[in-house]
Amino acid sequence: MFIDIKLDKNTPVYIQLKDHICELILRGMLRSGEKLPSTRELASILNVSRNTVINAYEFLQEEGFIYMEKGKGAFVSDVKVNFQEKWTVDWSSHINNYAKASEELDIIKHETKWKKGMISFKSIAPDESLFDVEEFKKSFLNRISIEGEKILNYGYAQGYKPLIEYLFKYMSNKGANIEDKDILITNGFTEGFDLILSSLTEKGDKILCENPTHNTAIKIMKLHGLEVVGVDMEDDGVSIDKLKEKLSKNKIKLSYFIPSYHNPTGVVMSVEKRVEVYKALKVYNIPIIEDGFNEELRYSGAHVSPIASLSGEGNSVIYIGSFSKILFPGIRVGWILADKKLINYLESVKRSRNIHTSSLDQAIFYDYLSGGNFEKYIKKARKVYKEKYEFAVECAKKYIPFNKLFGEGGLHIFIELNDIKSREVLEKCYEKGIIFTPGDIFYTDNRGYNTLRLGFSRVSKEDIEKGFKIIGEVIKNKI
Amino acid sequence: MFIDIKLDKNTPVYIQLKDHICELILRGMLRSGEKLPSTRELASILNVSRNTVINAYEFLQEEGFIYMEKGKGAFVSDVKVNFQEKWTVDWSSHINNYAKASEELDIIKHETKWKKGMISFKSIAPDESLFDVEEFKKSFLNRISIEGEKILNYGYAQGYKPLIEYLFKYMSNKGANIEDKDILITNGFTEGFDLILSSLTEKGDKILCENPTHNTAIKIMKLHGLEVVGVDMEDDGVSIDKLKEKLSKNKIKLSYFIPSYHNPTGVVMSVEKRVEVYKALKVYNIPIIEDGFNEELRYSGAHVSPIASLSGEGNSVIYIGSFSKILFPGIRVGWILADKKLINYLESVKRSRNIHTSSLDQAIFYDYLSGGNFEKYIKKARKVYKEKYEFAVECAKKYIPFNKLFGEGGLHIFIELNDIKSREVLEKCYEKGIIFTPGDIFYTDNRGYNTLRLGFSRVSKEDIEKGFKIIGEVIKNKI
Numbered sequence: 008m009f010i011d012i013k014l015d016k017n018t019p020v021y022i023q024l025k026d027h028i029c030e031l032i033l034r035g036m037l038r039s040g041e042k043l044p045s046t047r048e049l050a051s052i053l054n055v056s057r058n059t060v061i062n063a064y065e066f067l068q069e070e071g072f073i074y075m076e077k078g079k080g081a082f083v084s085d086v087k088v089n090f091q092e093k094w095t096v097d098w099s100s101h102i103n104n105y106a107k108a109s110e111e112l113d114i115i116k117h118e119t120k121w122k123k124g125m126i127s128f129k130s131i132a133p134d135e136s137l138f139d140v141e142e143f144k145k146s147f148l149n150r151i152s153i154e155g156e157k158i159l160n161y162g163y164a165q166g167y168k169p170l171i172e173y174l175f176k177y178m179s180n181k182g183a184n185i186e187d188k189d190i191l192i193t194n195g196f197t198e199g200f201d202l203i204l205s206s207l208t209e210k211g212d213k214i215l216c217e218n219p220t221h222n223t224a225i226k227i228m229k230l231h232g233l234e235v236v237g238v239d240m241e242d243d244g245v246s247i248d249k250l251k252e253k254l255s256k257n258k259i260k261l262s263y264f265i266p267s268y269h270n271p272t273g274v275v276m277s278v279e280k281r282v283e284v285y286k287a288l289k290v291y292n293i294p295i296i297e298d299g300f301n302e303e304l305r306y307s308g309a310h311v312s313p314i315a316s317l318s319g320e321g322n323s324v325i326y327i328g329s330f331s332k333i334l335f336p337g338i339r340v341g342w343i344l345a346d347k348k349l350i351n352y353l354e355s356v357k358r359s360r361n362i363h364t365s366s367l368d369q370a371i372f373y374d375y376l377s378g379g380n381f382e383k384y385i386k387k388a389r390k391v392y393k394e395k396y397e398f399a400v401e402c403a404k405k406y407i408p409f410n411k412l413f414g415e416g417g418l419h420i421f422i423e424l425n426d427i428k429s430r431e432v433l434e435k436c437y438e439k440g441i442i443f444t445p446g447d448i449f450y451t452d453n454r455g456y457n458t459l460r461l462g463f464s465r466v467s468k469e470d471i472e473k474g475f476k477i478i479g480e481v482i483k484n485k486i
Numbered sequence: 487m488f489i490d491i492k493l494d495k496n497t498p499v500y501i502q503l504k505d506h507i508c509e510l511i512l513r514g515m516l517r518s519g520e521k522l523p524s525t526r527e528l529a530s531i532l533n534v535s536r537n538t539v540i541n542a543y544e545f546l547q548e549e550g551f552i553y554m555e556k557g558k559g560a561f562v563s564d565v566k567v568n569f570q571e572k573w574t575v576d577w578s579s580h581i582n583n584y585a586k587a588s589e590e591l592d593i594i595k596h597e598t599k600w601k602k603g604m605i606s607f608k609s610i611a612p613d614e615s616l617f618d619v620e621e622f623k624k625s626f627l628n629r630i631s632i633e634g635e636k637i638l639n640y641g642y643a644q645g646y647k648p649l650i651e652y653l654f655k656y657m658s659n660k661g662a663n664i665e666d667k668d669i670l671i672t673n674g675f676t677e678g679f680d681l682i683l684s685s686l687t688e689k690g691d692k693i694l695c696e697n698p699t700h701n702t703a704i705k706i707m708k709l710h711g712l713e714v715v716g717v718d719m720e721d722d723g724v725s726i727d728k729l730k731e732k733l734s735k736n737k738i739k740l741s742y743f744i745p746s747y748h749n750p751t752g753v754v755m756s757v758e759k760r761v762e763v764y765k766a767l768k769v770y771n772i773p774i775i776e777d778g779f780n781e782e783l784r785y786s787g788a789h790v791s792p793i794a795s796l797s798g799e800g801n802s803v804i805y806i807g808s809f810s811k812i813l814f815p816g817i818r819v820g821w822i823l824a825d826k827k828l829i830n831y832l833e834s835v836k837r838s839r840n841i842h843t844s845s846l847d848q849a850i851f852y853d854y855l856s857g858g859n860f861e862k863y864i865k866k867a868r869k870v871y872k873e874k875y876e877f878a879v880e881c882a883k884k885y886i887p888f889n890k891l892f893g894e895g896g897l898h899i900f901i902e903l904n905d906i907k908s909r910e911v912l913e914k915c916y917e918k919g920i921i922f923t924p925g926d927i928f929y930t931d932n933r934g935y936n937t938l939r940l941g942f943s944r945v946s947k948e949d950i951e952k953g954f955k956i957i958g959e960v961i962k963n964k965i
Contacts, residue, residue, distance in 0.1 A: 019858040026659050033661045033791065066861055069868065071789035084788035087757040091798040094768045097827045098801070104684035106831045113834040138635040147626055156614040159622065159814040164594070180505050182512045194840035201839055206585035223838075230838055278566040287571045294580065309563035310550035312512065318570070319570040322577070335638040335843035347579045352585040355592040359702075359709055360680055361673035365844050366816040379498040382545055389548065427843065437503065 008036060009044065009052055020055055020386040021062035026458060028063065032072050032086055041071060043081040049452070096434040098132065104231060112226045119433060119442050128443040130463040131270070131418045133333055137388050139380060146374035153471060154370060162366035162385045165350075165357035166192025166342070170373040174328070177376075179345050182316035183326065189350035191357060192364050195341040196298065196329040197223060202353050202360070203296060203325060203343065204261075212260040215253060217245050219449030219458070220257055221270040221298065224263060233260075237451030240269070242413075244276030247283050259293050268301035270448045271460040272421045273414025276313055285317045287307075299328040303385055306393040306416045315344065322346035332418060334381070338368040392464065395471070397462045402472050406479035408486065411456075418464035427485050428461040441474045487515060488523065488531055499534055499880030500541035506513040507542065511551050511565055522552060522560040554555045565767060584709060591705045598912060598921050605953040607922040609748070610897045610941040612812050615868050620861060622814070625853035629901060631836070633849060641845035643837035644829075645671025645821070646849030649852040653807070656855075657823050660781075661795035662805065668703065668829035671843050674820040675777065676702060681832050681839070682775060682804060682822065683710045683740075689737040694732060696724050700749040700777065712739075719748070721892075723755030726762050738772050740836040745779035745793055750928045751900045751937040752893025757790055778807040782864055785872040785895045794823065811897060812867060813860070866950035871897060871943065874950070878942045880953050885958035889936075897943035900925065906964050908938040914960040920953045 012027045014020060031037040035295030043049070046064060050057040064081050067073045075082050110116065121127045150158060165171065171190045176238060179185050193199040200223075208214065218237025228235050237254050240244045244266065253259075264284065266276040276284070288295055297314045305311075315326040320360065322345070329341035357363070375381065399420055403412055411419040424432075429445045436442065446458025461478075463471055490653060491506045493499060512517040522528070529536040543560050552560050555559040589595065600606045628635060645648065650669045658664050672678040679702075687693065689711030695703065697716025707714050715732050717724045717951065723745065732738075741764065745755040750936040755763070767774055776793045784790075794805040801824070808820035822832060836842070854860065878899055882891055903911075908924045925937025940957075942950050 018856060022858045022861060024859075026655070029659050032789075033659075033795075040515045045555045066865070069865060071784060071787055074788075086789045090761050091770070091796060091802040092765070093798045094802040095800050096773050096802045097826070098825055098831075101686050102828070102831050103685060103688055104837050108835040109685075109838045110831050113488070114835060115837065116834065132640045135635040135639040138638050139628060140635050140638070142631060143638065144627070146656050148623070151623060152617060156617040156619050159617050159619070160614040160817045161611050161815045176505070180508050180512075192880045194844075197838070198840040205589075206582060207580050209582055226838055279788065282569050285573075286571070289571070294575050305550060308550055309553075310511075312565070316512075317570060319572045321572040321574050323573040323575045337638045338847075339840060339844050346575070346577055349581070352589050355588040355595065358592060359588045359676070360596065360706055360839075361677040361818060361928065363818070364674075365818050365847050368817075368844050368846060374742075377497060382501055382504075386545070386548060393575070410943055477781075 009049060012053065021059045021066070024053070024055070024059065024063040025066045028067055029070075029072055032083055036278050037083050039083055039085045041083045043083070045080055050341060059084075067222070102348065107349060108230055112229060114222065114448060118444075119437055121442055124464060125442055127465065128441070128466060128474060130462040130465055131332060132336060132464065133388070133418070134391070134465050137384070137391060138335065139384055142378070142380045143371065143375060146371045146378065146380075150370040150374045151397065158366050158370050162363050162369075164363045165214050165310045165354050165365060166190065167366055167369035167373060169377070170369045173373055173377055174342050174344070178315070182312035183344060184316070184319050185348050186320045187322065188344055189347040191343045191350050191353050192369060193341045193357065194339040194361070194364050195331050195336070196300065196327055197227070199329070199341050200224060200296070200298075200353045201227050202235070202356050203327075204228065206352055206356050207294075208233055208260055213257050215257070215259045215262040215293070216451065217264060217269060218451045219271055219455055220263070220444065220451065221265060221300070222446065222448045224298070224449045225449070225451060228263075231256075235451040240272055242274060244274060244280040245284065247287065250284065250287055254287060254291050254293070259291065261296060262288055262293050263296045263298065265298040265300050267299070267311065267418035268304055268415070270300055270411070270417075271291070271419065271444075271446060273419060275305070275308070275311065280457045281311070281314050282317060285314055290321070295324045297324055297326045299326060301332050301417045303330070303333055304389065304392060304417050306389060306396060308415075322349075325349070331434040335372070338365070338372065340364060340368055340372050395463050395468065396420075398468050399461065399471055399475070402475040403461070406475045408479065408482055419460050419462040421460050422458060424455060424457040424459070424482060425486070427482060430456070432459070432478065432481050434483065435484075436478055439477050441477050441479070443478070488528060491532065491765055495781075500538045500545070503532070503534070503538065503542040504545045507546055508549075508557070510553055511562055516561055516562050517566045517876060520562045522562070523607060524559055529764070529964055565926065575594050583630065587709055591708060593701065593927060597927075598916055600921055604919045604921055605945060605949045607940040607942065607953060608921070609944055610811060611866070611943065612897070613870070613944050616870060617814065618863055621755065621859045623856065624840075625744070625850045629849040629853045635846050637849050641842050641848075643842045644833050645669065645843065646845055646848035646852060648856070649848045652852055652856055652897065653821050653823070657794070657805070661684070661791035662823060663798050664823070665799045666801065666826050667823055668826040670822045670829050670832050672822060673818040673840070673843050674810050674815070674818045675779065675806055676706070677823045678806040678808070678820050679703060679775070680706050681835050682806075683707065683712070686773075687712055687739060692736050692740045694736070694741040695709070695930065696743060696748060697926065697930045698750055699742070699930065700779070701745060701927045703777070704928070704930060707742075714930045718882075719751055719753060721753060722934060723753060723759040724763065726759065726766065729763065729766055729856070733766060733770050733772070738770065740775060741767055741772050742775045743793065744777040744779050746778070746790065747783055747894070747896035749779055749896075750898065752896045752898060752927065754784070754787070754790065754894050760790070760793050761796060764793055768802070770888075774803045776803055776805045778805060778812050780896045782809070782952050783868065783871060783896050784813055785868060785875060787894075803827075804828070806808075814851070817844070817851065819843060819847055819851050846951070858963060874942050874947065875899075877947055878950055878954070880942065881954040882940070884952045887958065887961055898939050898941040900939050901937060903936040903938070903961060904965070905936060906961060907935050909958065911960050911964065914958055918956050918960070922957070
């Protein structure tokens with residue numbers, strides 16, 4: 008019985024022994040009151056040191072699985088394990104519509120999956136090989152030495168104070184007025200957007216956004232039961248005429264925009280349009296949620312201030328920031344900059360959802376940012392991504408017969424084909440080892456059948472060329 | 487204008503200079519086309535190295551704030567910042583009932599606040615001085631060296647695979663059958679519970695739980711619009727008679743229990759009662775959410791298996807685990823063990839909420855746990871907390887005139903007074919520098935006015951004695 012134990016190399020032996028005996032007891036193979044072998048005996052059977060067995064027995068005693076009798080040895084405790092009665096619940100009858108919709112709209116589960124050896128243009132995650140792990144390590148060690156074990160205990164729902172201070176300055180440098188504003192740290196953009204919709208909308212409300220727009224945002228809006236009113240995009244942002252038309256015809260509650268390096272088109276909304284959008288929404292008093300997505304990845308042109316900066320001391324814009332498309336998305340840190348009173352509510356909602364964002368991650372991030380590493384990193388990343396972006400555009404022009412190519416930067420390009428279904432193109436490409444994101448998932452009104460998004464951040468130049476060539480050939484065969 | 491810059495010691499000078507010039511441009515104090523001082527000139531004005539100025543100018547150029555003309559110098563870009571139009575939104579008219587309720591039920595905002603110098607019995611967070619920071623550091627460095635920068639990029643919604651494997655084994659060691667089960671990593675218990683209610687309930691549904699129970703759970707149930715049906719507690723768990731009565735009189739959708747070191751009473755539900763509860767709920771086919779809270783903090787008695795173990799190969803119990811009351815709550819890692827099909831839905835809901843829990847934190851946690859550190863730590867922590875627990879009980883008996891004292895372990899004791907309002911006691915104690923948690927917040931039906939919870943995990947023995955003495959005196963003056 009004891010000899011059955013299979014030892015692995017990575018776990019201390021006494022823990023494996025403890026776990027094994029624990030299992031024997033729970034399975035009823037060692038019964039209440041039964042005597043265990045002496046530590047000496049078991050050590051010799053298993054060919055381990057006696058100390059190993061003593062350690063294992065001590066833990067089993069601590070955990071209430073065995074008890075010791077002086078001079079007599081170790082015995083199995085009165086662990087009651089005999090009762091077991093199978094009870095099967097049909098969960099499908101319990102799952103509500105929200106969870107069902109979450110699953111249905113979960114593209115990771117339902118879209119074409121990458122297989123080993125394929126070239127994937129699906130991802131717009133950053134290229135991790137650009138991450139400066141050494142500086143990250145330093146920041147960890149630095150924060151641990153400054154904060155000590157405190158940083159591993161509970162923190163504040165609003166966030167890690169030094170990080171909040173840093174971000175205030177960061178936002179101020181972008182031109183945002185921080186008077187009477189506050190910042191809430193979130194688990195990335197996704198949580199930020201979800202918290203805002205949870206707090207400001209009711210089922211059936213109408214929300215206005217660009218069309219196409221970020222597919223995760225569409226998913227979250229739909230999951231909140233909102234009616235999504237999309238406004239067509241032009242080369243320099245939404246069409247102002249169409250925006251005004253939609254505003255006059257609908258009772259809109261909230262609006263959502265990605266003014267810089269818009270996902271999926273990559274369009275940067277011009278300064279003039281930012282002002283027009285702002286003014287148009289002001290007329291109807293419809294607050295703006297601004298997604299700062301990829302704002303940092305500008306490759307050319309003069310600095311463009313976020314819409315948040317237009318409101319001055321006003322409070323009509325809720326800005327959601329995140330570095331996740333550039334830096335360390337795995338640690339899930341983003342933020343919301345908004346009116347102080349609004350943040351007060353969002354903070355309570357955040358607390359009721361998950362108490363707070365990992366203090367450790369916030370502290371490391373703060374240390375990394377405040378040490379000036381971000382500026383160094385972004386310089387390097389911009390250079391690499393800009394080169395790749397230009398190469399991707401060049402390859403697209405050379406190999407892919409398109410109607411229109413969108414995008415001024417970021418980590419992807421967006422292509423509109425002539426009258427060809429991109430999902431059919433994807434099917435053929437898949438056979439040839441290439442995948443990409445069909446553009447229809449970004450549309451609010453089932454259009455975009457002839458569009459596709461090509462993310463290049465994690466694809467080598469060689470593979471970009473190879474992949475685009477194949478995509479181009481598939482399309483040519485369809486014309 | 488340039489001389490105004492105030493330099494601090496913690497940020498690289500070129501970044502401070504860049505930020506300063508950026509501000510001047512955004513405030514319109516440096517206008518489009520305006521020439522900046524030469525790098526040599528500015529270096530001499532500011533008494534910094536010329537390289538510092540060159541670095542700052544390079545970044546400003548990168549970010550589109552200035553442009554360089556060969557042989558002529560640096561000029562301000564066409565950054566359009568003139569438009570600003572204050573627009574004030576009355577957010578209070580936009581905040582929905584859910585967010586309002588979140589704020590109202592947020593006890594951190596509305597309960598008596600700790601002030602410097604006070605003795606606080608409010609917290610049941612672990613004592614961070616017990617944390618083994620050195621081992622934590624090692625785990626970080628180890629994981630970073632194994633996983634590299636990959637761990638800082640996006641991960642899986644379900645969680646970090648090695649951690650999931652570890653927890654499967656951990657749950658199996660507790661007696662849970664893992665056949666056809668799966669695990670979802672969450673941001674602690676709070677998120678786990680919220681995800682489950684989000685996926686399985688509708689507004690107006692009835693949920694059954696112990697009364698009193700964990701106040702955060704009550705808050706989340708209420709925020710989901712659920713009707714909370716509480717069942718009175720006895721010394722060994724809920725009253726089975728009352729449970730059966732409530733079950734026969736109500737159409738219950740789900741149930742929630744904290745069988746071990748129940749919050750707030752500290753009661754451990756007996757094995758016999760676990761079986762009776764399980765059987766009673768099986769009759770009505772009402773699934774059980776089991777909160778594994780503090781299960782690890784047993785100080786005496788034989789091992790008691792979780793309710794999850796009673797279902798065998800069945801799937802009727804959803805187990806929520808978290809080490810947060812023992813270890814590293816600041817990193818927010820918990821888990822749900824449940825039916826595979828159910829986890830599939832919960833995973834999609836999790837993805838729609840915040841994509842995934844920090845991969846870095848999960849990886850460090852995994853490394854720490856699998857290295858056997860948890861066993862070492864829990865041994866130390868149990869010893870310290872047990873001693874404190876016994877001391878707290880001793881002091882309570884000595885100084886506080888109570889009707890009943892609850893609890894067999896954990897990080898707190900729960901006291902029922904004779905006919906005295908604990909909030910009035912709190913008011914007086916506050917004046918004397920002592921705070922604690924009034925017990926009414928744990929009740930589902932506005933009872934418990936004469937109860938209080940005393941958390942001792944972060945209070946020294948000296949302060950426990952001092953504090954309990956004062957609480958006792960205040961109560962005596964009220965009798």
